Amino acid sequence: LVGIAGVDGAGQRELLRLLAGRLAASSGTVTAPADVGFIPEDRLRDAIVPGFSLVENMALHGAGARRGWLDWAALGVATRAAINEFSIRADGAASSASNLSGGNQQRFVLAREFANAPRALVAENPTRGLDVRASRDVLQRLRTARDGGAAVVVYSSDIDELLSISDRVLVCYAGAVRELPCDAEQIGRAMVGAS
Amino acid sequence: VSGLRRAISAATPVVVFAAAITAVALIIGAAGYDVTEAARAAVQGSMGSGFAILSATLKRATPFLMLGLAVAVAFRAGVLNIGAEGQFLAGAASACAIGLSIGDSAGRAVILLEITGGVAAGACWAGIAAWLKRRFGVMEVVSTLLLNFVALNGVGYLIRGPLQEHTGAYPQSEVLVPAAHLPLLFRGQQLHGGFIFAIALAIAAWWFFRATAAGFRLRAVGASPDAAASAGLVDADRVQMSALVASGAIAGLAGACEVMGVTHALYEGLSPGYGYTAIAVALLGGLSPLGIIPSAILFGALGAGADAMQRDAGVPAEFAAVAAALVVLGVLALPGSARFRLVLRADSK
Numbered sequence: 001l002v003g004i005a006g007v008d009g010a011g012q013r014e015l016l017r018l019l020a021g022r023l024a025a026s027s028g029t030v031t032a033p034a035d036v037g038f039i040p041e042d043r044l045r046d047a048i049v050p051g052f053s054l055v056e057n058m059a060l061h062g063a064g065a066r067r068g069w070l071d072w073a074a075l076g077v078a079t080r081a082a083i084n085e086f087s088i089r090a091d092g093a094a095s096s097a098s099n100l101s102g103g104n105q106q107r108f109v110l111a112r113e114f115a116n117a118p119r120a121l122v123a124e125n126p127t128r129g130l131d132v133r134a135s136r137d138v139l140q141r142l143r144t145a146r147d148g149g150a151a152v153v154v155y156s157s158d159i160d161e162l163l164s165i166s167d168r169v170l171v172c173y174a175g176a177v178r179e180l181p182c183d184a185e186q187i188g189r190a191m192v193g194a195s
Numbered sequence: 196v197s198g199l200r201r202a203i204s205a206a207t208p209v210v211v212f213a214a215a216i217t218a219v220a221l222i223i224g225a226a227g228y229d230v231t232e233a234a235r236a237a238v239q240g241s242m243g244s245g246f247a248i249l250s251a252t253l254k255r256a257t258p259f260l261m262l263g264l265a266v267a268v269a270f271r272a273g274v275l276n277i278g279a280e281g282q283f284l285a286g287a288a289s290a291c292a293i294g295l296s297i298g299d300s301a302g303r304a305v306i307l308l309e310i311t312g313g314v315a316a317g318a319c320w321a322g323i324a325a326w327l328k329r330r331f332g333v334m335e336v337v338s339t340l341l342l343n344f345v346a347l348n349g350v351g352y353l354i355r356g357p358l359q360e361h362t363g364a365y366p367q368s369e370v371l372v373p374a375a376h377l378p379l380l381f382r383g384q385q386l387h388g389g390f391i392f393a394i395a396l397a398i399a400a401w402w403f404f405r406a407t408a409a410g411f412r413l414r415a416v417g418a419s420p421d422a423a424a425s426a427g428l429v430d431a432d433r434v435q436m437s438a439l440v441a442s443g444a445i446a447g448l449a450g451a452c453e454v455m456g457v458t459h460a461l462y463e464g465l466s467p468g469y470g471y472t473a474i475a476v477a478l479l480g481g482l483s484p485l486g487i488i489p490s491a492i493l494f495g496a497l498g499a500g501a502d503a504m505q506r507d508a509g510v511p512a513e514f515a516a517v518a519a520a521l522v523v524l525g526v527l528a529l530p531g532s533a534r535f536r537l538v539l540r541a542d543s544k
Binding site: 021022038040045046047048049050051052056057059060061062063064065066067068069070112 | 407
């Protein structure tokens with residue numbers, strides 16, 4: 001589980017999107033698995049459609065590549081499985097995503113991105129706006145993904161949280177990345193270019 | 196609770212329409228006309244007989260239904276196509292030109308060629324706006340609106356130039372040969388085969404949105420282009436441009452059907468603003484293809500009733516346009532329309 005640290009504007013946002021296949025490289029090449037799960041920072045803008053039902057939000061995953069008919073029955077089964085497995089408090093697969101609390105919305109995003117067991121997962125501030133319990137749950141899910149064999153890359157603006165979860169830490173500064181030991185002081189200095 | 200919400204949601208368009216009609220009735224009364232006489236004429240002219248229903252209301256509902264669907268396809272993708280009027284005229288001009296040049300030499304196959312030409316012309320007319328947006332970032336709300344005037348003047352040129360009738364006395368084309376007409380659905384009535392196309396198209400559009408991956412992508416992009424792009428890896432720009440071209444194709448079909456089924460010739464007043472009224476039709480139908488069917492029939496009845504009101508009670512038919520405008524304002528004021536207001540705001544940035 002690789003943690004990414006950096007102050008706003010240091011390039012970590014672009015790095016995460018490049019790894020997740022959400023941004024094309026202007027030069028160079030990115031080698032990553034075909035299906036990378038992505039948990040963006042702003043879930044209401046980039047991860048879910050609040051006015052859609054949960055099953056429709058489940059259908060959003062991979063919508064760009066899907067052809068032909070939609071198998072709503074299979075999507076309904078997958079949505080109900082996600083609700084049960086991730087303990088999402090919802091009235092059912094047909095309930096609107098906007099009716100869920102922030103924590104449950106984030107659990108749903110994780111469940112959807114985990115659904116096809118991706119080989120890699122990229123998460124950007126995954127606990128933003130969540131209460132303590134929901135945050136703990138989300139971080140545990142990321143650890144579980146790592147233990148299951150997935151490569152997990154996490155950015156968090158909370159250094160303590162980042163250190164608590166990461167096996168390795170990379171610091172972004174002025175568009176460049178370097179690996180540092182998991183030490184809050186060193187990382188903090190590197191984030192502002194002081195070392 | 197969700198059942199109650201659905202019932203309220205279904206009843207809302209009816210309430211909006213009824214409120215608009217009531218407001219117009221009050222205006223008609225305030226203008227010194229006999230409201231009772233006007234209402235009687237309107238009801239009689241729109242649904243008082245089989246002829247009124249088939250040859251007035253449903254005949255008028257046909258372009259509204261197709262154009263309402265055209266508007267809905269674009270709006271559902273978050274594209275503000277205000278150019279259904281121009282795309283309608285492009286489709287009508289193309290179908291008429293094909294019908295006139297082929298005549299009855301191809302038998303009834305000319306109908307297929309006219310329809311193909313109308314669809315292609317509407318798609319190309321909308322395609323100009325799509326290209327302008329993709330290439331130069333021109334907002335489609337501006338380009339599609341302005342292209343309406345280009346189309347209107349283009350039709351004006353055609354009927355005074357290459358397509359003008361042989362005497363050169365009237366600003367209109369020759370009349371299409373009977374083989375190039377859409378067949379009528381009932382003997383002695385004016386309702387033509389375009390109505391069947393329109394209903395079939397509404398059902399196909401409903402199924403497209405509900406059951407196909409492409410329809411879902413279109414809805415997702417319209418609801419949240421960022422989420423569709425990020426979570427679904429959807430090329431939102433491409434989907435929106437495709438929706439605009441498809442919308443133009445449907446509007447072009449409407450124009451072709453109007454020429455082939457109703458006017459049988461091209462002339463300047465072919466569309467009394469059908470493309471603009473279609474925005475009200477689509478919004479009143481909740482942008483749902485099946486909801487647009489009753490909405491189009493209501494607007495067809497409104498137009499037919501307005502004509503009868505003018506003819507039998509001396510009340511200007513322009514009051515129907517006031518009712519259509521009030522419907523748009525009423526629908527936009529509803530909480531469920533927040534999405535369209537957001538689209539409008541986002542587009543104006």
